[in-house]
Amino acid sequence: MTQRARNWLMVAPAGAWLIVMLVLPLSVVFIFSFGERAPSGGYVPAFTFEQYANLPARFTAFKNTLVLAPLGTLTALVIAYPLAYQLAVRTSDKWKTLLLILVIVPFWTSILIRSYAWIFILGGRGIPSLLDSIGIEDVRLINTQFAVLVGIVYGYLPLMVFPIYVSLDRLDKRLLEASADLGAHPITTFLTVTLPMSISGIATGCMLVFILLMGEFLIPAMLGGGKVFFVGNALVDLFLQSRNWAYGSAVAVMLIVIMLVTVTLYMRLISRLSVQRDDTPLM
Amino acid sequence: MRIYTIFVYIFLYTPIAIIALFSFSAGRSASQFEGFSVKWYGRALDNPFVMDALGNSLFVAFVSATLASTLGTLAAVGLQGMRGPVRAFFDALIYIAVMIPGIVIGIATLIALVTVFGVVNPWLSAIWPDGSTAPTLSMGMGSLIAAHTMFTLALVVIIVRARLASLEGMLSEASADLYATPFGTFRQITLPLIAPAVLAGFLLSFTFSFDDFIIAFFVAGSETTLPIYIFASIRRGITPEVNAIGTMVMGASLIMLVIAQLILRRGQKR
Secondary structure, X not given: OOHHHHHHHHHHHHHHHHHHHHHHHHHHHHHHOOOEOOOOOEOEOOOOOHHHHOHHHHHHHXXXXXXXXXXXXXXXXXXXXXXXXXXXXXXXXXXXXXXXXXXXXXXXXXXXXXXXXXXXXHOOOOHHHHHHHOOOOOOOOOOOHHHHHHHHHHHHHHHHHHHHHHHHHHOOHHHHHHHHHOOOOHHHXXXXXXXXXXXXXXXXXXXXXXXXXXXXXXXXXXXOOOOOOOHHHHHHHHHHHOOEHHHHHHHHHHHHHHHHHHHHHHHHHHHHHHHHHHHOOOO | XXXXXXXXXXXXXXXXXXXXXXXXXXXXXXXXXXXXXOHHHHHHHHOHHHHHHHHHHHHHHHHHHHHHHHHHHHHHHHHHOOOOHHHXXXXXXXXXXXXXXXXXXXXXXXXXXXXXXXXXXXXXXXXXXXXXXXXXOOOOHXXXXXXXXXXXXXXXXXXXXXXXXXXXXXXXXXXXXXXXXXXXXXXXXXXXXXXXXXXXXXXHHHHHHHHOOHHHHHXXXXXXXXXXXXXXXXXXXXXXXXXXXXXXXXXXXXXXXXXXXXXXXXXXXX
16 A cells, blocks of 8 residues: 555545534535525525525624624733733743643633633622622622623633743743843833734734634623623524524624634734834844 | 732632532522532432433543544544645644634534434435334434534644654654554554654543533534533522532543643653
8 A cells, every 4th residue: 555545544534524524514504594494494495695684683693792702802811911921931930830730720621610600709699799798789790791701701811821821931031131131121121022022922812712702602691691692692592492594504604704804814914913023123 | 910910810710619619518509608518419429310411421522532532643644644735625624623613513513414314314214124113313422422523633633733743754764764564653653652642632622522512502412411411400590519510520620631731741751
């Protein structure tokens, strides 16, 4: 058997699996998005753009997703950066690994159970009752946009810390010393040395979190109490409750298109930023 | 700065601590602590629905992680020696598998399989010999395993390829120069070197499958896995039993994660 044939044989089972369980289902969704709903629910073949024309009916879900996903990503970035900086630059090697593992561990425990915890904390007997006891009354947290934001930031924070940590850890610490020796103010050092060097980590972290947030269903379902709808929740509703497969497929296709467009634009922006950085002379 | 760091850790661990704390509550209420007790752990472990869901989850996680790490490793090694459009196509598939939201994968798999089964089932019963009932394909453990394997397979390919990329091709060339058969080289040189990555891939796949709610929610048919059970119980109203199950699940995931880390680390030192 030739090397070529052998390589083919090794790749074939995985390739076949991906084609049957990934390409086929996605193609079906694409085809169904041009169909119509059967009277009893489901799908009848057709070729119509009616489902796409109907997309504005789910405008709120798209709006919530497109507001809360970037907002959640940014909030996670703002919280994660100082932590990643502290771990990568200011922590001794002895503690680094342990502290980093402690950040990642929550991510690998069920997001279902972690979101469930926030039902307690934000619910009537949690923070609102604490606030009540110090005189601030009638605070509602659960089932609001705020609750969903807290849930998503909490859920995906570890995913943001990790890539930023990696990029900062790779940074040559002598550069920071050199900058200080040359009389740069710490803030100047940060803005001209540290921040540009960690752009790649920020970019990776933001993209990972943003992609996951765009398809979020569980956190809005648990902490939004049916009041804060994401596209994911609309999809569950369309496929499992109203059984409108054609319309649901159009919503799914639209979600994928929005993700592809934003991620592509975003990657362009990032690569332009890093090109500009290479052009600027070092101070 | 140090205080800030401590605050972030408090933010990360308070919810987890609260779940664990209330799992030891003696009362029925999940929000008021009424004395220490492990009775909810006993309840959870005696609950046949919980045990059934746990059994399903373990079975699906084990089978899909085994399939994913076997097929994924083979593909990663095979791709190493490939160039051109096939490789580019495979790379694109892996990228899509990781990037498409889980909810879309779940829904797409559901409607695709239901449609395919709708065509295949009448056909199966038509060609089936008389006197015996034809098998009916439906959503269940099989479809769930297939869907989880698809996603975790992509994870394993990524992990194993990262490991392969860090090895020099010289070792396998040397082995070939010394007249080892390609299979001999694979078994004696490549496999031992990538074994830690394969094992780590297996454990991460297992953890993913065991924790996954969203794909299972669509694809599992009438079968219940542990996350599906937990989601349904939260909807019904919360009792410390859910906390007890949650604490045990988190403990188990944690142990898997630590093992995966230790294996990866030992692999890097070699």
